[in-house]
Amino acid sequence: MTYLIRYSCVTGLGLLLTACSHIAAEKPEILSVHGAVSVVDRADWFSPLSIEIDGATVFADSNGRYALDVDSQGTVQIKISGPGVYTSVHTFAHTELTKDGNRLLAPKINLVEKTANRRLLTFGGDVMMGRRYLAPKWDEPLLIEEKSRLIDMTNILSEMRPYFSPADFSAVNLETILTTTELPDSAPKSVVFYTHPDILKALEATGVDYVSLGNNHTYDYLEAGIETTLQAFSGSSIGQSGAGKNSQSALAPYTADLGGIPVANWGFVGWAGRVTPNQVAGVNKGGAAHGTDDNIAKALQSGARPEQIDVMQYHGSREYSSGPTEVSERRLKAAIDNGADLVIGHHPHVSQGLEVYNGKLIAYSLGNFAFDQYFYATHGAIAVNVWMDGEDFYRAEILPLHIKGYRPVPAVGSVRDYVLARVASLSAQHGTS
Secondary structure, rough: OEEEEOOOOOOOOOOOOOOOOOOOOOOOOOOOOOEEEEEEEEEEOOOOOOEEEEEOOOOEOOOOEEEEEEEEEEEEEEEEOOEEEOOEEEEEEEHOOOOEEEEEOHHHEEEEEEOOOEEEEEEEEEEEHHHHOOOOOOOOOOOHHHHHHHHHHHHHHHHHHHHHOOOOOEEEEEOOOOOOOOOOOOOOOOOOOOOOOOHHHHHHHHOEEEEEOOOOOOOOOOHHHHHHHHHHHHOOOOOEEOOOOOHHHOOOOOEEEEEEEEEEEEEEEOOOOOOOOOOOEEEOOEEOOOOOOOHHHHHHHHHHOOOEEEEEEEEEEOOOOOOOHHHHHHHHHHHOOOOOOEEEEEEOOEEEEEEEEEEEEEOEEEEEEEOOOHHHHHHHEEEEEEEEOOOOOEEEEEEEEEEEEEEEEEOOOHHHHHHHHHHHHHHHOOOOO
């Protein structure tokens, strides 16, 4: 069987050229966007496919071709939908489309058919909205104001909603505690994070269904931080796992029903930490689920089920590295050997490669999603769409991201090229094309 990881033609909003104030605005040139769509593994497709561009709609012809006039300024966002297929959204800067006279030629877009047991899962990387979001440095803008906090948080993620909302289930790694105000006592660490619980409403608005708390910032504010974080989820539709008031609760999965197909989610952090108290849960201590070989094996052996999509998220490896550590790679593959159907990694804050191991997908690191790191290495990241046929991996698409001004947007131009070339090269090292 051939497994395909497709590098999506999704691009970004681009850098828009603005006219100088002394130049009179010209009437926009009208251009016609031409493209084609097809459905994967279906040579013939007769259901109508709707193509929406900038608010106007046209139907593809019997060969999947379409054409639609657009304003020449700004960007082109193409949304494809129809009976029996997953909605797909792609955003292009005009400069990234081939221009032929007054025609813009878009790349061919492949759609995925909906079937009775197929489900789309979408994953993003590390998320927090504290620190520089609230107290910017240098000449950065203030991204979150108290009087408009929820609106600001939602706006930070707004460009991801078209990509996350079509999923049957979507998830990120929430790398922060949740509290309305900073708590007085924190762990003896150089870096601790806290974020207002309104972030859950912003994630809901984006289409996120679940967050992993199995990371090295879940215990930043000790037991009080675990308490306020878990309390915040009581009023949210978002599920969580990977942390708790003791090891038993931290190691338990979160399970959701996706139209008759359950998806079980585990979250783990790969190390206990050097400070005292450390960051992992114990018999009578809160914290993150410790992702030891033994804990991973026992959790999956007891919780993984046939006809259930079993997903493990793992927070480990070295920050800013190009590949997993030997320990991380061994644990992620052992998770599949013990029943996981899909493994998602994070913590390095940069993207790493993907691997199809024993017919199952491993994404070693997605990089950041909404995070306030200002150095360039962290600005390129990925989200990933994964279609599962029950517990069997069917297909994946890479969505290249640009963490621009600490906001996730679809990557554009050289950033997109860099991200995709990096992921392709690092995946090849794992024997995955």
